[in-house]
Amino acid sequence: MPTQNCDPMPARPLNTEIQGVLWDMDGTLLDTEPHWMAAEARLVAEFGGRWSHEQALELVGNALPDAAAALQRAGVALTEREIIDRLTAEVEAGVGRHVDWRPGALELLEALHAASIPCGLVTMSEEPLAALVLEQLPKKYFAFRVTGDMVSRGKPHPEPYLLGLRLLGEHVAELEPARVIGIEDSAPGIASAAASGITAVLVEHIAPVPDSASWQRVGSLLGLDVDSLGALVSTGVRA
Structure with a gap:
C-alpha cells in the first residue's frame, strides 16, 4: 500500500x-528606594566612611544580607543583623510618613x-x-x-x-x-x-x-x- x-x-x-x-x-x-539609599549613606557616614550614589545603585534589589555585607566593607562596624535592623527602621519610618x-x-x-x-x-x-x-x-x-x-x-x-x-x-x-x-x-x-x-x-x-x-x-x-x-x-x- x-x-x-x-x-x-x-x-x-x-x-x-x-x-x-x-x-x-x-x-x-x-x-522606597530613596529611603533605603539615604539610610545607607547615613549609616556609612556615622562610621566615618563615604557612600556614593553609584554604590547605592549597586544594592538596589539585592537581599538584605548582601547589602549589609557591602556596608561592612564600607566601614560600618556592626553585625549583619544590626545593619539590617537600622536600615529597616529608617525605611519603616519613611513609609509611615508617606507612601x-x-x-x-x-x-x-x-x-x-x-x-x-x-x-x-x-x-x-x-x-x-x-x-x-x-x-x-x-x-x-x-x-x-x-x-x-x-x-x-x-x-x-x-x-x-x-x-x-x-x-x-x-x-x-x-x-x-x-x-x-x-x-x-x-x-x-x-x-x-x-x-x-x-x-x-x-x-x-x-x-x-x-x-x-x-x-x-x-x-x-x-x-x-x-x-x-x-x-x-x-x-x-x-x-
Whole structure:
C-alpha cells in the first residue's frame, strides 16, 4: 500500500490566561528606594566612611544580607543583623510618613482584583516592613507574601519566586509557571523571576537594567491591564 502523507498535528496554542501575578515591592509597588539609599549613606557616614550614589545603585534589589555585607566593607562596624535592623527602621519610618505608590500600580492591582487573578508579594524586605506597606493599600490585594526572612537565598537566586509559585499553587489548580507574571524593577529581582520559569516583566525604575532575552521590558505600569499582561504571556520568553 502506498504510504499516506499525514498532516502534522497543529501546535497546541499557548494558554495566555494569567493564573497569578507576583509583585516585587521596593521600587515596583512603591518607591522606597530613596529611603533605603539615604539610610545607607547615613549609616556609612556615622562610621566615618563615604557612600556614593553609584554604590547605592549597586544594592538596589539585592537581599538584605548582601547589602549589609557591602556596608561592612564600607566601614560600618556592626553585625549583619544590626545593619539590617537600622536600615529597616529608617525605611519603616519613611513609609509611615508617606507612601509613594509607583505610577499605575494601584490601578493594575485593582484590575487584577476585579478579574479574580490572585497576587502575591515577593520582596527582599523583611516581614515587618512588608506588613506595614500592605496595611496602606485600600484593599487586601495580596493573597500571600514572601519576605526576605522566609528564604535562605535571596534575589537574584530564584528561591524567592519558587516559594511564591508554591504558595500561589495553594490558590490555583494546575499551576503553570509560564502563565504567572513576575513584575520587577531591578537587575537582581528580574533575574530571580526569570530563573524561576515565570513570565518576567521589567519596569525599570531607579537603577539601570540591561536588556535580556530572559525577560520583557515595559516602560511603566500605567495603562497595563489584564489583556496587555496576557499578551506578554503569549509573547514571553523563558530563562
